[in-house]
Amino acid sequence: MYQLNSILENKAINKLIESFERSPMQLNKPHESDAEIIRLNDNTKLAITTDSISEEISTGLYDDPYLIGWMIVTVNMSDLAAVGASPIGILISEIIPKNFGDEKVKELQRGISDACRAYNTFVLGGDTNEGEKLVLTGTAIGIINKENPLTRIGCKTDDILFSSGKLGGGNAYAISKLISQTNSFSNYQPLARTNYNNGINKYASCCMDTSDGFISTVDQLMRLNNVGFEICSDWLNVIDDTAVKYVKNLSIPAWLLLAGQHGEFELIFTVPQDLKDSFLKESLQSGFEPVELGKVIPEKELKINIYGEMIPINTTLIRNLPTEAKGDIKHYLKVLLEYDFQLKNEPCLNFTSH
Amino acid sequence: MYQLNSILENKAINKLIESFERSPMQLNKPHESDAEIIRLNDNTKLAITTDSISEEISTGLYDDPYLIGWMIVTVNMSDLAAVGASPIGILISEIIPKNFGDEKVKELQRGISDACRAYNTFVLGGDTNEGEKLVLTGTAIGIINKENPLTRIGCKTDDILFSSGKLGGGNAYAISKLISQTNSFSNYQPLARTNYNNGINKYASCCMDTSDGFISTVDQLMRLNNVGFEICSDWLNVIDDTAVKYVKNLSIPAWLLLAGQHGEFELIFTVPQDLKDSFLKESLQSGFEPVELGKVIPEKELKINIYGEMIPINTTLIRNLPTEAKGDIKHYLKVLLEYDFQLKNEPCLNFTSH
Numbered sequence: 001m002y003q004l005n006s007i008l009e010n011k012a013i014n015k016l017i018e019s020f021e022r023s024p025m026q027l028n029k030p031h032e033s034d035a036e037i038i039r040l041n042d043n044t045k046l047a048i049t050t051d052s053i054s055e056e057i058s059t060g061l062y063d064d065p066y067l068i069g070w071m072i073v074t075v076n077m078s079d080l081a082a083v084g085a086s087p088i089g090i091l092i093s094e095i096i097p098k099n100f101g102d103e104k105v106k107e108l109q110r111g112i113s114d115a116c117r118a119y120n121t122f123v124l125g126g127d128t129n130e131g132e133k134l135v136l137t138g139t140a141i142g143i144i145n146k147e148n149p150l151t152r153i154g155c156k157t158d159d160i161l162f163s164s165g166k167l168g169g170g171n172a173y174a175i176s177k178l179i180s181q182t183n184s185f186s187n188y189q190p191l192a193r194t195n196y197n198n199g200i201n202k203y204a205s206c207c208m209d210t211s212d213g214f215i216s217t218v219d220q221l222m223r224l225n226n227v228g229f230e231i232c233s234d235w236l237n238v239i240d241d242t243a244v245k246y247v248k249n250l251s252i253p254a255w256l257l258l259a260g261q262h263g264e265f266e267l268i269f270t271v272p273q274d275l276k277d278s279f280l281k282e283s284l285q286s287g288f289e290p291v292e293l294g295k296v297i298p299e300k301e302l303k304i305n306i307y308g309e310m311i312p313i314n315t316t317l318i319r320n321l322p323t324e325a326k327g328d329i330k331h332y333l334k335v336l337l338e339y340d341f342q343l344k345n346e347p348c349l350n351f352t353s354h
Numbered sequence: 355m356y357q358l359n360s361i362l363e364n365k366a367i368n369k370l371i372e373s374f375e376r377s378p379m380q381l382n383k384p385h386e387s388d389a390e391i392i393r394l395n396d397n398t399k400l401a402i403t404t405d406s407i408s409e410e411i412s413t414g415l416y417d418d419p420y421l422i423g424w425m426i427v428t429v430n431m432s433d434l435a436a437v438g439a440s441p442i443g444i445l446i447s448e449i450i451p452k453n454f455g456d457e458k459v460k461e462l463q464r465g466i467s468d469a470c471r472a473y474n475t476f477v478l479g480g481d482t483n484e485g486e487k488l489v490l491t492g493t494a495i496g497i498i499n500k501e502n503p504l505t506r507i508g509c510k511t512d513d514i515l516f517s518s519g520k521l522g523g524g525n526a527y528a529i530s531k532l533i534s535q536t537n538s539f540s541n542y543q544p545l546a547r548t549n550y551n552n553g554i555n556k557y558a559s560c561c562m563d564t565s566d567g568f569i570s571t572v573d574q575l576m577r578l579n580n581v582g583f584e585i586c587s588d589w590l591n592v593i594d595d596t597a598v599k600y601v602k603n604l605s606i607p608a609w610l611l612l613a614g615q616h617g618e619f620e621l622i623f624t625v626p627q628d629l630k631d632s633f634l635k636e637s638l639q640s641g642f643e644p645v646e647l648g649k650v651i652p653e654k655e656l657k658i659n660i661y662g663e664m665i666p667i668n669t670t671l672i673r674n675l676p677t678e679a680k681g682d683i684k685h686y687l688k689v690l691l692e693y694d695f696q697l698k699n700e701p702c703l704n705f706t707s708h
Contacts (some may be wrong), residue, residue, distance in 0.1 A: 016448075019467040022441050023476035036479040038442060040497065045399050050445040050493055054483045088392060089377050091404040093491045094370075105370070108489065112371040122377035125390040128370065129408045133486060137447045139404055139493035145393065328617070 008323040034082035045144040047085035051075045052137040065104045069111020075138035077119045078192035078209045078265040084150040084201030085142030088126035093204040095131035101267040154205040155270035159296040164193045168257030170264040172243035178329050185246045196288045203279040207269035214258040217268045219315035231294040231304040257317045359542045362677040387505040388436035399498040400440035405429045406491040421456045423465020430494035431473045432563040432619040433545035438504040438555030439496030443478035449485035508559040509624035515566040518547045522611030524618040526597035539600045546620040561623035568612040571622045573669035585648040585658040597622040614670045
C-alpha cells in the first residue's frame, strides 16, 4: 500500500493524535507542512513549530554544547523556512543535568545566541529544569505573508525538483560521530535557509526541509502528493564534495549519504516548468544558487541514476530502517550496505518502494 | 538587598539569558509577565509561553499519565490566563521512554485531549522522541485584545489583593506524594483560569499565577512592583478546606500550604480600590467568586496574620529553600517547620524578607 501509514513514523504520529480535535484556525492537516499554519485574522497568518533535541544527545551524535545550542535554533528555523515564514523568535526549554558545569552552559547559550544572530531572530522566552540528561526543546514562530502558504502539498508531474544546496553533510557527520570515531568529519554547522526562502516562497509548488535526510524527505513528498521523482542529474554533483571524499575513505557508497536520516537542513522544493527560468533568474540575482535535482513523474517511485541505470529505490525500507534497527547503528549500516550490494548486482530484481 | 537577584531562580535565569538580545517586537521584559507578549502589528498582540514537565515526573510528584497529560496543557494555559490572553492552541513535544507501554501513552494523550476540551483549545502540533525518562514540553499561544496587556507590573499601595480561588491544594497534593506516601490527597486536577480571566483582564493592575505556590508568587510581585502585601483576611478562609484537614492529620501547620512551591494554578491579582465594587459585581454576575486576600502596602514585606499577630514572613528564605535543599525533601520540610516554630515562639525576632 502506497500510504503515509506504511511509514512507521507517520503511523506512530497518527496514533498519538487520533483523539485530538483540529483547530478551525489551522490551515494545514497533519503531515502537510513543516510548521503549523494558523490563520489569526484576515491579515495575519502565523507559522509555529516545535522540535526537541534529545535522541541526538543521548546517542552521542551531538556532544558539543555550542553545536547543540546552534542546532536547537536551526532545526526550528528550518521548519519556518520550509513554509516561507519570516522568523519572529524562539522559546527554548532547557533541561540541564546537575553536574553539567557553568562552562558548558555558557557554550550552549553562546550557540543559541550566535544562531539567533545568524537568522536575525530572538529568544523570546523559555523554561529551565534540572534533569539527568540534557534535553532542549525549541518552539519558533514566524509570520507568513502569502495568501496561499507554501506547504508540502502541490507539486505536479513535470515540475522541476530542486535542493537549496548540496546534500549529504548531515549524514557524513553522523557517520563520523556514530560509526568511525577515529576519522572525523568536523565541518557540520548547518544554516537553515531562512534567508533564501523568498524566491522559493514565490515560485515553489511544494517544499520540505531535509531534517531527516534527502530520501525521507522525497518519500514523504511522494506519499503526500501521489507522485514520484526522477533524479536525472548526475547525483554526485548533488552531494557535498567533502562528504563524498569522507565516505570514499571509509568504503561507504556515496549515494548512501542521501539515505541516512541525519539531515543537512536544506530545502527540497518543486517549481512548475514554466516558472523555472524566472525562478532561476531571480535566485541568481539574490546570490542564491539552487541545485537542480530532477523532476516529478507520475509513477509513485523515486528513481536515481546510480550504477549506470535509472534505479527505483525502496524508500519504505530506508525510512523504516531506523525504527526497525532500534538504535543498533551497526545493524542499520549493514542493511543499507546489503541493499546497495543488491542494487549494484541485480538492479532489475530490486523491489520498488511501496 | 531587596532585588530580583536575591532569589536564586531569578539569578539563574538572568545568567542564562545575559548574552541574548531582546526582540523589538516584545512588549515585556524578563520576569515581567507569565507569558511573553509580542506585538505582531497594529491590531494583533500574541501571548506565547513554554513550560516543561520533567522534575515533577522524576521526583515522583506526577506519576499518573492522565494527570501528566492534563498538567502539560494546564500549566501553559494558566500562563496565558495570567496575561489575559484567549488561548489559540498548544504544541507539545513528548519524550517517551522505550518501555512506557501503549496503555500509558493512551492515558497521557487522553489527559491532553480532555484538558484541551476543558479550555476550548487545540493541540496544533508537536514532536516525539524516544528517551530514558518521560519529559513533556508544551508551548501555548493566545491572543491579547487589550491595548495595555495585563502583566505582573502595575499594582500600587492600597490596591486590593485577590486570588481567583482557594489556595493550598497543590501543596497538600505534593505532601501526599513526596512526604506522606500512606496518607493520600487525591483530588488534585487543577483548572487554569482561562474562563474567568475576563473581569481580571479588565480590572486588575497586575496578575501572576500560583504555579510555584502562593508565597513565591507574591514575593515575585513584591520585588517587581517595589511594594509589599498584607494578608488581612483570616488566612484559613483563603485555604482550601480539604487541604487544611489533610495537613492537620499530619501535624503540619496549615499556613505552610502557602509556602510550598507546588501550586494550584490560581491567579493572584490586584484591583485598584475604586474599581473593587465594579469588579466584584461583574465577577459575581459571571459566576466567578474571587477570594479577597488583603492589600498592597508600601513596606516591602509580606505580612500575614498568623499566631494572633501580623507577622512579616521571610519570603526570601522560603523561595530559595528548594534550590538550597537540592532535592532533599525531608531537609526542606525540616527547615520550614523550624521556621514555623520560630514564628510561633519569637515572632518579634523574625528577620524580614530581603
